[in-house]
Amino acid sequence: MFTRRRLLGGAGVTGLALWSGRAGAEATVNLTLPGGHATRPITTDFPQKGAMILQRTRPPLLETPLEVFDEGVLTPNARFFVRWHWSVIPTQVNVDTFRLRVHGQVEQPLSLSLADLTALPPFEIVAVNQCSGNSRGYFEPRVAGGEWGNGAMGNARWTGVRLKDVLDKAGVKAGAVAVRFDGLDEPTVAGAPDFVKSLGIDHARDGEVMIAYAMNGEQLPLLNGFPLRLVVPGWYATYWIKMLSDIEVLDQPDDNYWMKTAYLIPDTPGADIKPGQVGVRTVPINRMNPRSFITNLKAGATLHTSEITPVRGIAFGGDTGVKRVDFSADGGMTWEPASLGKDEGKYSFRRFEVRFTPAMPGSQTLMVRCTNMSDVAQPERPNWNPAGFMRNVIESTPVSVV
Amino acid sequence: MKALAIALALLPPAIAAASGITLKSLDLTLPDGAATFPPGAGADAANGNCLACHSVEMVLTQPAMSKAGWEAEVAKMRSVYKAPVDTKDVPAIVDYLVSIKGN
Numbered sequence: 234m235f236t237r238r239r240l241l242g243g244a245g246v247t248g249l250a251l252w253s254g255r256a257g258a259e260a261t262v263n264l265t266l267p268g269g270h271a272t273r274p275i276t277t278d279f280p281q282k283g284a285m286i287l288q289r290t291r292p293p294l295l296e297t298p299l300e301v302f303d304e305g306v307l308t309p310n311a312r313f314f315v316r317w318h319w320s321v322i323p324t325q326v327n328v329d330t331f332r333l334r335v336h337g338q339v340e341q342p343l344s345l346s347l348a349d350l351t352a353l354p355p356f357e358i359v360a361v362n363q364c365s366g367n368s369r370g371y372f373e374p375r376v377a378g379g380e381w382g383n384g385a386m387g388n389a390r391w392t393g394v395r396l397k398d399v400l401d402k403a404g405v406k407a408g409a410v411a412v413r414f415d416g417l418d419e420p421t422v423a424g425a426p427d428f429v430k431s432l433g434i435d436h437a438r439d440g441e442v443m444i445a446y447a448m449n450g451e452q453l454p455l456l457n458g459f460p461l462r463l464v465v466p467g468w469y470a471t472y473w474i475k476m477l478s479d480i481e482v483l484d485q486p487d488d489n490y491w492m493k494t495a496y497l498i499p500d501t502p503g504a505d506i507k508p509g510q511v512g513v514r515t516v517p518i519n520r521m522n523p524r525s526f527i528t529n530l531k532a533g534a535t536l537h538t539s540e541i542t543p544v545r546g547i548a549f550g551g552d553t554g555v556k557r558v559d560f561s562a563d564g565g566m567t568w569e570p571a572s573l574g575k576d577e578g579k580y581s582f583r584r585f586e587v588r589f590t591p592a593m594p595g596s597q598t599l600m601v602r603c604t605n606m607s608d609v610a611q612p613e614r615p616n617w618n619p620a621g622f623m624r625n626v627i628e629s630t631p632v633s634v635v
Numbered sequence: 636m637k638a639l640a641i642a643l644a645l646l647p648p649a650i651a652a653a654s655g656i657t658l659k660s661l662d663l664t665l666p667d668g669a670a671t672f673p674p675g676a677g678a679d680a681a682n683g684n685c686l687a688c689h690s691v692e693m694v695l696t697q698p699a700m701s702k703a704g705w706e707a708e709v710a711k712m713r714s715v716y717k718a719p720v721d722t723k724d725v726p727a728i729v730d731y732l733v734s735i736k737g738n
């Protein structure tokens with residue numbers, strides 16, 4: 234079980250000084266959040282993880298540096314973002330004794346070993362896993378929460394079994410309306426709400442929602458949910474329960490805190506409201522929206538006139554595939570289509586590239602805009618809501634041409 | 636044969652899954668996140684209460700907020716997440732948070 238030491242006091246040493254002293258003076262990243270508080274250490278202190286942006290040590294919040302997304306459409310497991318709600322996380326998991334319970338409104342309650350599960354027909358899908366609050370740090374006005382840059386997302390090839398096959402094995406009874414998922418993590422304080430999430434019964438049985446025992450061909454890192462993780466393609470990561478150990482079929486809608494009170498969005502297009510607006514109907518967060526990012530040029534990059542510059546990056550459609558990605562070099566006045574890379578499936582990142590030749594010296598703003606297969610395009614104006622969810626404004630990369 | 640049986644018994648538990656994937660038991664250690672708040676009036680109250688559930692970066696990465704905003708955050712930690720914060724410590728914690736992250 235997880236134990237920790239607490240070092241109180243630390244006379245004359247601030248938390249910030251401790252961070253930079255440990256990570257080295259240059260091992261920080263500036264996420265350029267509006268209003269500051271934007272510098273984060275780069276950490277290599279977490280097991281099975283490479284260099285990550287440290288948002289919070291306990292419970293862990295680790296962000297993927299943007300340059301990782303330039304390496305390919307699959308995010309390496311060692312660089313995949315990490316987000317936990319409670320700090321009581323088992324650090325020992327035995328593959329022989331682990332069991333997944335299936336109970337509630339079923340004919341036959343199950344207690345499945347990993348050998349039982351992996352004997353079921355395998356299923357595989359490539360899908361983006363993105364935190365509901367990815368990019369929250371860019372909200373204006375700022376909102377409280379995990380102050381992420383754009384790296385609370387990743388894309389992996391998930392291998393496992395269909396949730397439908399497991400539910401069919403248990404036999405869902407008539408009258409079932411929802412399925413609730415719980416993992417091995419526990420609240421730090423007794424009586425606090427255990428982190429559980431639910432899906433409607435039809436969604437749970439759609440044949441795409443799956444239980445993954447591997448990502449990118451290997452077992453899951455502990456911090457990404459070893460040994461089992463729910464995968465809900467096209468939906469935000471809050472539903473992708475890590476260390477999945479308990480599945481309960483419910484005969485009434487789930488009214489637990491994490492469904493009824495937390496993770497609610499305004500029921501408006503893009504979950505967008507005005508700051509301070511009240512009396513808005515809310516619903517549980519659900520499907521993702523389209524996004525795209527230039528990954529090979531950082532803000533402030535220097536380009537040269539009459540020199541061909543590849544501009545590339547990743548796009549995803551959210552709950553459906555990428556229809557097109559358009560590129561603008563004049564701050565959004567004119568657009569040209571980018572060429573798209575290999576299609577790994579509608580829930581995956583997709584590479585895009587344009588060959589851009591700057592004509593005139595001076596400051597320019599490069600932009601990319603993803604339009605998905607439902608003809609939903611990224612908005613020109615940022616969406617806003619008080620929880621800092623679902624940001625997907627067209628991204629801008631200022632460059633100087635010399 | 637006997638030597639092979641002993642060798643197999645010593646192997647860590649592993650489950651062979653589809654696609655040549657093998658699942659092996661894990662026994663890892665996570666960083667403890669022991670850093671404390673910058674010194675100042677009320678830092679002890681913040682260290683003694685807030686850091687039971689989360690490490691200090693959770694607070695230090697937040698944008699500046701008003702006193703009412705910090706009061707609401709502390710109230711949420713107590714009522715929703717059941718943080719065992721003594722009522723008498725609340726004003727010192729809020730004043731400290733405003734002193735490091737107020738606007």
